[in-house]
Amino acid sequence: MLPETAPVRACGLVYPARALTEPLCFLNVKGKRKNMPIEISEKTIKHEFIEKVSQLSGQDIFKCFQCGTCGGACPMSGQMETLPRRIMRMAQLGMEENVSGSETSFTCASCHTCSANCPRGIDLARVMEAVRLLTLRKNVNKINPSKVPAETVRELPQIALVSCFRKLTS
Amino acid sequence: MKVSYYPGCTLKTKAKNLEDAAVSSMAALGVDFQELQRWNCCGAVHSLADDDLIHHVAPVRDLVRAMDQGSRQVVTLCSMCYNTLARANLLMRNDEVKRKTINDFMSEETDYHGEVEVVHFLNFLRDTVGWDTLRSRVKASLNGMKVASYYGCTLVRPADVAIEPAGGGKVMNEFIDALGGSPVDFAASTVCCGSYQILAHPEAALEVIGRIIESASSAGAEALILSCPLCEYNLAKKQAELVSSGKISKKLPVYYFTQLLAIALGLGPEASRLDLNEAGSVEFLKAKNFPVESGARA
């Protein structure tokens, strides 16, 4: 627990620790599309998660200023549980369960449209990959290759199977 | 002219039409397309995680093969292979630490530093064959056919491997123009087709596929060309489903760009391989009097 006056780095700004002990944000958690107050405090911020996402992606996630350009450009955002911008915000706030619990990174098609359009130069496709891998590396599979119908396997080009299994299995 | 060529897995099975049309066209243009020996799968996607080097080994090994076989250039047709090989190549050129780790790991191979140039076939046509030469070899002009160029993702993103500088979007249009067609610009030409999510999240992919087809059709396109077997699967093979669900109003014939090349060069059905395309695509060209039909459809 930090002393009340110690600065805490979150969302690219430096807040006094006390500000973070009060419920300060209204975020749509898990894409429920309704506002519910959440508490963000030194207790809830998973610094290790922030560290891992930053390392794996090689991106400074605190550069994100929440403009939403990524989700606006994303071809899959209509079907995403949580918009990419929210994933970024929750990652900045170390909300590991919410980020990893969202299906968003597994709905991502790695098309790099967000990365090409982000005004802050964040390669969001890499952040999505980092988030995906942190789940997959716990031996989780989001698709079971042996359950794909034989008909589909016959039909699909190899690159579809290889890329899907590469992105969605451990 | 001898040119080293990397086909990739899908061109040997589901996308024979992409490959056969290119190889026959090159023979007709006097280019000796030599398939790389002992190539392996490129891995289909570039690994984006900083600590994941093992997945770069497959594409790098292909580049080592090309170098060892004396090639300065390796030409690819499939957009996904192009992207994966070109990005692995950049990594080997620019990242000293990762280059050393990968080279050390592949100790049985020659050390590689990005010596080979990865070139997409469209750029090869533009820079090595040349549009003027191509134009002069056209025997069956597309005759003003309104063709939309679909780039998708992997030919244009990320910017450091894009086949053209940002804001380009010209090479496929120039190609259509050289064959006598009329290029049609449409808003969705670089919108992702949903890629591999057609397997895991088909609803999300179908939604965007529908938008792309509608965008091309409403811009006045009579046909659409592309260079990726996964885009082809999504944009061509899924159209019947989209028509029945009302997501698109009518079907749009889809071809690999190499197929229109073979046709314009006056090559027969064994070269253009339209027998492997979706129903409707042969009929469309037949109605325009191109000699596209062989015996039985596969």
Ligand code: SF4
């Ligand atoms: S486009 Fe970039 S800065 Fe804007 S919300 Fe997305 S990640 Fe953040």
Ligand code: SF4
């Ligand atoms: S890379 Fe993923 S998150 Fe980014 S635009 Fe494409 S599908 Fe959306």
